[in-house]
Structure formats: structure tokens, C-alpha cells
Amino acid sequence: MKFVTLVMRNWRSFHGDHRVEFSIDPRKPVTLILGPNGAGKTALLNAFTWALYGEFTDGFASPSQLVNVDAVEMDPSAETWVEITLVHEKDEFRIRRVTDAHRQSAGEYDLTVTKNGERAVEDDIYRILPKALKDLFFFPAETFSTANVLEGSRPGEGSSLNIGQAIRSLLAGDIYDRAIEDLRKAIESEALKPPKNYSDNTVEEARRRYAQAQEELNSAEERRDALPGLLADARDKASKAKKDAERYNPEEIKKWEREYEQRTGRVRQAEVATQRAYGLYLDLARKAHLHFAQSAVYSAISQLDLAEKAGLMPPRIHESVLDKTLKDCRCTLCGEPLSKEANERIKRLRAHVGDARIAVRGMETRSLLVRHATQKDMAVANLRNEIASLASDLGVAGPQQGADMRMLQAVLRTCLDMAERLLANATRELMEFTEAQDVERPPSGQSPVEIAMVRQKSVDVLVAESKGIEGEIEALSAKVGELLSDYTKKSSKSEGHKRKTAAIEILREVKKFFDTARKGLNQFGREDFEKAINATYSDLIAKPYQIHVGEDFGITVRFPGKDEEIPLSQSEKVLVLIAFLGAIARLAPLYEEIARNQQQLKRTGSVDTSRSHGFPVVLDSPTSPLDDEYEADVVNALPRLLPQVVVLVSAKSVAVWEGIAGSVGSANIMELTSRSSSNRTVRWNGKDHTYSAQDEGVAHARTRMTNIS
Structure with a gap:
């Protein structure tokens, strides 16, 4: 899509009829419009947005006064209109929006849209340039x-x-x-x-x-x-x-920003400490059973150690040997017959020898209990260290060496209270700071x-x-x-x-x-x-x-x-x-084609763009925030941006713009005439052109569009 022409009648400071022809040559993509301050560069930008959308850019002054003042004084029913011609693919569109001195304050207008000379509708334009793109394709200096x-x-x-x-x-x-x-x-x-x-x-x-x-x-x-x-x-x-x-x-706002960052930093630190405290409290709750189970575990290990010392595990002699001796009334090991006293001693010994399988299980159980106790001791030690670290960060007394679960819970409760208090104070101080009105x-x-x-x-x-x-x-x-x-x-x-x-x-x-x-x-x-x-x-x-x-x-x-x-x-x-x-x-032309073919979720995400394809942008004073030393960087870059770029600028550094004259296909001047203007000329391509003129006989400042390319 490219703009071809923009024609205006009695639009703001432009008294009478005015015409801008845009460069459509891809080798010369820039259309340059030079204008003094007050000549109406912002008004020209808004001629685009009003014609296309009936809307204006942010900060556009007096949007209910569109008809040129001189025209209204000559004819109270004077009209203003803006007509844009654009080509898209193989179609030519004309959009004309018209209002007059009586209807402008109410925002009333007439709109005519044609496509290849035949009547079309507003939506035909919005499918090409959706309203949501107004602030992206028509960009004001502010x-x-x-x-x-x-x-x-x-x-x-x-x-x-x-x-x-x-x-x-x-x-x-x-x-x-x-x-x-x-x-x-x-x-x-x-x-x-x-x-x-x-x-x-x-x-x-x-x-x-x-x-x-x-x-x-x-x-x-x-x-x-x-x-x-x-x-x-x-x-x-x-x-x-x-x-x-x-x-x-500037010093006051910078001071405020520094203090704002410090206060928000304290809030973030307090939030992190509070989250750490809650996380450790949850971990402590999950490990609370260890406080009660650990003593039972160590008691069981002690009892199993005593059984080992008593010879119950592992048994010194297998119970099957004793059972056979008692059954045969003869020593199974040496074959000697048992006396009455020996028989009684073996019975007493048999009563103290447990089941071998139970004894083996007892030994396995003790190993498991010892491993469990060791791991849990390490887990509690790690938890104790983390609580000690948090307590140190918060400036509260940490747990003593070997502190049990009850002591850890008490310390962590203090940490949690402190973290919540710090967070509440930091949040309150930030709120009081942002709401303070003592500047x-x-x-x-x-x-x-x-x-x-x-x-x-x-x-x-x-x-x-x-x-x-x-x-x-x-x-x-x-x-x-x-x-x-x-x-x-x-x-x-x-x-x-x-x-x-x-x-x-x-x-x-x-x-x-x-x-x-x-x-x-x-x-x-x-x-x-x-x-x-x-x-x-x-x-x-x-x-x-x-x-x-x-x-x-x-x-x-x-x-x-x-x-x-x-x-x-x-x-x-x-x-x-x-x-x-x-x-x-x-992206605009590619996305329009994707939408037309209803392939939004098939092709998006892998679209490739290039400088040779793209919709035009209209930029009002893009170098206004720059010092002179940086202006050339931006000016030299613009011809590489898109196939068509329309730029509205003052001529304060016209020599910089002449540096890209080979990429400018259409150069224009907004000649300003007023009582307070000075007589100035602009030199472009070796020729002088009127830029502004003083005229005591002019009641209101007026602008005339002149092509100088």
C-alpha cells in the first residue's frame, strides 16, 4: 500500500486548495515536507488521520476548529475537506471527508470512499489500515x-x-x-x-x-x-x-527516583525474607514428627544393641541344634548322653535363644534405624543452619547449637514476625513516600x-x-x-x-x-x-x-x-x-494477506519481513528530540526503513536532509506567511525557495504548500 496524493481545501492554516504528491518510487522512498514552526506540520499529519478515521493524534489542539479562519470570515458556511488517494495491490482508493463551519464543532462530516472509481465503504479502508494502527503509522513530534x-x-x-x-x-x-x-x-x-x-x-x-x-x-x-x-x-x-x-x-525528580528505587528495593527484600520464613516454617512443620520419633528410634537402636550383647542376635548357637539335643537327650555336637542337670541347662539356654530369622530381621532393622536417624539428623541440621542464616539476615537471635524442634520453632516464629513487620513497614513507607505532597x-x-x-x-x-x-x-x-x-x-x-x-x-x-x-x-x-x-x-x-x-x-x-x-x-x-x-x-501487508486467507494460526510465528515490503509511515519531526550530532544518524537511516516514508520537519538542519537527496522522490515546502514571520529562504538542490514571509496585511497566519523537487 502506498499514498499517492493528499488534497486539502481550507484545512486549518491551509487557506484554499493544496496538494501533496507522494513519491511512489521504491528507489526514492522519502517524501520530505519542510515547514517552519507554526506552519501546520501537526495539522498536516492530522489531515491523514481525520480523512482516514475521523480522529486526531494525541495533543492535537482545537479539534473542533478545522475550517480555515480566513475562509470562515469570507464565507460563514465555508467547507473544509481532505482527500487521500492510495493504491493497494491493484486497487486505487479515494477517501474524502468533508465538514463545514457549522458542523465542525459537533464533529459531524460527510465521508465518501471509492474503489477504482466506484462507491465503497469505510470498512474497506479499515481492513487495510485498522484504526488500532493510527498511532503507529501517523506519529506526531510530541x-x-x-x-x-x-x-x-x-x-x-x-x-x-x-x-x-x-x-x-x-x-x-x-x-x-x-x-x-x-x-x-x-x-x-x-x-x-x-x-x-x-x-x-x-x-x-x-x-x-x-x-x-x-x-x-x-x-x-x-x-x-x-x-x-x-x-x-x-x-x-x-x-x-x-x-x-x-x-x-530535573534534580528533584532524579532524587525522587533514587529514593523510590531504594524503598521498592526494601519492599522486595522484605518480601523475599517473608517467603523464606514461610517456606522454612512449612518445612519445619513437615519435619515436626522427627522431634517425637527420633527418641523412639534411638531407644529401639539401644534395645537391639543390648540384644546383641546378650547373644540374642545373632544367636551363639542355632535353635535347631538345641531342639535336636533335647529331643534325642544326647548332645548333637559330641554325641554324649545328657544328664538330668545338663538337660535342664539346655532347656534354660533354649529359652534365651530367639528365632534366627527374627534375629536377622532385628539386625536389618537396626541398620535401617541407624541410617534413618543419621539422615534425619542431617535434615534437622540443615534446617537449623537455614533458620540460623535467616535469623542472621533479619538481625534476630539464632538457634543454639543442637537446638531441638521446639527451639527452632520459637526462633522461626520470631523470624516470621520480624519479616512481616519489615514488609509492613517497607510497604507503608513506600506508600507514604509515593503519596507524600511535601515537594x-x-x-x-x-x-x-x-x-x-x-x-x-x-x-x-x-x-x-x-x-x-x-x-x-x-x-x-x-x-x-x-x-x-x-x-x-x-x-x-x-x-x-x-x-x-x-x-x-x-x-x-x-x-x-x-x-x-x-x-x-x-x-x-x-x-x-x-x-x-x-x-x-x-x-x-x-x-x-x-x-x-x-x-x-x-x-x-x-x-x-x-x-x-x-x-x-x-x-x-x-x-x-x-x-x-x-x-x-x-508486518502489515503480510498479516493482511494472512488474515484474508484465514491462516492466522498456521503462518504466524514464522513470518519473515524485508525492507522492500511494508506500509508507509508518516513521521512528524522524528529528529526533534536529538542534538545535531545525532540527527544525521537518524536521517541517513530513514531511506532504509520502508518502501514509502513521509517526513515532516523544520528546515533548521536542511543540509543534513540534503545528504539523502538521492532518496527523496518528492520535496515540498510549507510556506508560512504571517505578520510576525521573518523573511527566510531554504536552499534545496542548489536553488533558494521561500520558507517564511512577513506580511502586515495578513490577519491570520496562513500556509501554502509548494513542491520543490
Whole structure:
């Protein structure tokens, strides 16, 4: 897909008719638009978003005043319209959105879409450029300064762009969302509820408990689906607030960040100590029987030792020899007949000689008991050492050498109390710190530092909720399954109930399938996106960096095979952001074709992208956050990004842009005329062109679009 032309009439500062022709030459992919500050670069960017979506980028001022002021003064019913022509595959689309001075404040407009000269519908455009991609393909200058796609060490520094939603939009993943929502409604439909006159209290109570659990599950799932968008919005606000705070008092915000990290570190340490204490307490409980069993084990070993000393084990003479001697009244060993006294002595000896098999078992048992006692002594010793280590870390008195289970339990109870107290104190201190309002304020209004603190706290809360929401949903789902089984069992006497509960079971299984499919789509999309952003970044910068995309699409930059993050320069960070946008743009045509062929779960996860394919991006002042020394890095990289790139910039460093003149297929100037402007020219390809002009006779600043290529 490529943009061909953009035509405007009376759009914001553009009085009259204006036309931009975009380069569609893949050898010259850049369309450059130079404009002074105040000429309307952001307005031009929003001409795209308004024409395509009827929406605007964040921070666009006065969205209800679209018609040029001079045009309205000349004609109170003056119209403004924007028409975009684009080609996609073999089709040409025209999108024209029109409003006038009366309807603009209410957000009313007329929309016309044609495909190859014939009427089409808005959805034909949205299938190519889903609304979720607006903030990715049309990127304003303010976002280049505030958006941070790097995950960083703080939760607030993750992506402020909802990439998961964008990827699902490209893959037509909304079919899964709609299917899940329809199934959820079907499960709760009146058709699957018992008749209102049904009077079995036992069944009704089981159904009520199931319905309540299902409602809790639905709420949790809806919250999970909303969290990525809420988190992206919170991160965006936190990032902007941090920028404002740094401009106001950079030392104060840095001091706050350091103390915030120290306090959160203490919370983490206390959490680890508490988990260690609970784990050892559980281990101690499992080994508590040793305290009672060990004395019995040693007593049994002692008794068996005495039996060995008494000659009972092993026996000094086998009982069979004694039995034969008594039977024959003759010594079995020497053959001499027994006297009466000898016979009595042998009888007494026989009474003391146990069964040989029992004696052998006694010896085996003693060996087992000795081994058991030794192992358990070692286990208790290890447990004693671990408790002593925890006590030392917590600063409490540890167990004495050879302490028994009761002593270990007492020490561990003290450790647990101390760990819980430390955790409670650390958590309270962190909360008091984040909620504190003792920072210095400007003369009027809220302190930017305080606003940054509040924004960051909102991000922290949402991050914590995101980490736990899946576990909560799994537990609720299991609970719903158990209560549904109970409801099914208790209502089995009614055929009508049986059919309804069976239908609910089927619907739940189908919903589970779509839930799994949506998760798979996210995971496969993440894998494709990681490959694409690495390929895009390597095209832009010749450094051996590896970009890792996390489960929440947060980004870290590392050396291959290493886990440590790489500290990036400001230009490298902007290049990461541009690669971030380029990766989505390169995936867009491939994902559209996958969605069209309904192969979302067959081909995603192994998609390869290249710089020769991709949808265009429109970038407003991508180098605005950079110093001059870094600007050239970004400018030189842009022609390698995509087959079509539209860039809106000021001419403050036009010489840098002339360095890629061979890649610029269309160069344009937004000529600004106003009372306060200075007379300036811009030199491009050896020629001077009017850039801004002063005119005392102009009531309102106005801009004229001129092609200079």
C-alpha cells in the first residue's frame, strides 16, 4: 500500500486548495515536507488521520476548529475537506471527508470512499489500515519526545503503544474477541436459565452460586482485556509527566527516583525474607514428627544393641541344634548322653535363644534405624543452619547449637514476625513516600514532580494487577467449573435442566478454544514482531545489538547471548522507536494477506519481513528530540526503513536532509506567511525557495504548500 496524493481545501492554516504528491518510487522512498514552526506540520499529519478515521493524534489542539479562519470570515458556511488517494495491490482508493463551519464543532462530516472509481465503504479502508494502527503509522513530534518503547528498569518505561492490539487488528483478531464476547453472552442468556416458576431450592442455590462465580469470572476477563490499553495510556501519561517534571526540576525528580528505587528495593527484600520464613516454617512443620520419633528410634537402636550383647542376635548357637539335643537327650555336637542337670541347662539356654530369622530381621532393622536417624539428623541440621542464616539476615537471635524442634520453632516464629513487620513497614513507607505532597510547588498549580509521582504510581498499580490477573482468572475458571458440575448434578432429575447445563458446558469449551486461540495469536505475533524489529533495526544501524520483545511487548536491547541491557545513546533510542514503527509497517501487508486467507494460526510465528515490503509511515519531526550530532544518524537511516516514508520537519538542519537527496522522490515546502514571520529562504538542490514571509496585511497566519523537487 502506498499514498499517492493528499488534497486539502481550507484545512486549518491551509487557506484554499493544496496538494501533496507522494513519491511512489521504491528507489526514492522519502517524501520530505519542510515547514517552519507554526506552519501546520501537526495539522498536516492530522489531515491523514481525520480523512482516514475521523480522529486526531494525541495533543492535537482545537479539534473542533478545522475550517480555515480566513475562509470562515469570507464565507460563514465555508467547507473544509481532505482527500487521500492510495493504491493497494491493484486497487486505487479515494477517501474524502468533508465538514463545514457549522458542523465542525459537533464533529459531524460527510465521508465518501471509492474503489477504482466506484462507491465503497469505510470498512474497506479499515481492513487495510485498522484504526488500532493510527498511532503507529501517523506519529506526531510530541510522541517522539515522550514515547519510550524500551522496557527499562522501571515499570513506567515500557511501551506506551498497545502493540498486542495492533497485531490482532492486522490479523483480524477481532473475530476472536467478538466470538468470546458472543459466547459469554450466550452462556448468560435467559434461554439457559431455569424457568422463573422453578421451585427446587437446592437446585436454585447451586445455580445461584454458579451464576455468581461466572459473573466474577466475566468481570476478571473484561478487566484483563482492558488492562493493556489502560497500561499503555498510563505509561504514556507517566512518560509525559516525567518529561514535564524534568523540565521543571530535573534534580528533584532524579532524587525522587533514587529514593523510590531504594524503598521498592526494601519492599522486595522484605518480601523475599517473608517467603523464606514461610517456606522454612512449612518445612519445619513437615519435619515436626522427627522431634517425637527420633527418641523412639534411638531407644529401639539401644534395645537391639543390648540384644546383641546378650547373644540374642545373632544367636551363639542355632535353635535347631538345641531342639535336636533335647529331643534325642544326647548332645548333637559330641554325641554324649545328657544328664538330668545338663538337660535342664539346655532347656534354660533354649529359652534365651530367639528365632534366627527374627534375629536377622532385628539386625536389618537396626541398620535401617541407624541410617534413618543419621539422615534425619542431617535434615534437622540443615534446617537449623537455614533458620540460623535467616535469623542472621533479619538481625534476630539464632538457634543454639543442637537446638531441638521446639527451639527452632520459637526462633522461626520470631523470624516470621520480624519479616512481616519489615514488609509492613517497607510497604507503608513506600506508600507514604509515593503519596507524600511535601515537594516544592511552583507559585500556582500542582507541582510537575508531584504529578509525575502520581502518574508513576498509577503505572505501578496496573503493572502489579497485570501480573496477577491471569492467575486470578485461572482460579475463578476452576471455581466456575466445580460449581457448574455441582449445579449439573443437583439438577439432573430435570431433562430441561440437563439440556441447559450440557449446552453451557459446550459453550464454555468453545469459549476456552477461542481464548486459547487469542493467546496463541498474541504469542505468535510477538515472535514475528521480535524478528521484524531486529531485522528493521539491523537495517537502520550497523551494530551487533539484539532486541528482545517481552510478553507485554516491552523492549530491551542486549548483546547476542547476553541478558544485560545495553545503555543506548539518544539517537539509538530514536532509532529503536523508528524500528519499532517500521516492524509493524513491514508486518502489515503480510498479516493482511494472512488474515484474508484465514491462516492466522498456521503462518504466524514464522513470518519473515524485508525492507522492500511494508506500509508507509508518516513521521512528524522524528529528529526533534536529538542534538545535531545525532540527527544525521537518524536521517541517513530513514531511506532504509520502508518502501514509502513521509517526513515532516523544520528546515533548521536542511543540509543534513540534503545528504539523502538521492532518496527523496518528492520535496515540498510549507510556506508560512504571517505578520510576525521573518523573511527566510531554504536552499534545496542548489536553488533558494521561500520558507517564511512577513506580511502586515495578513490577519491570520496562513500556509501554502509548494513542491520543490
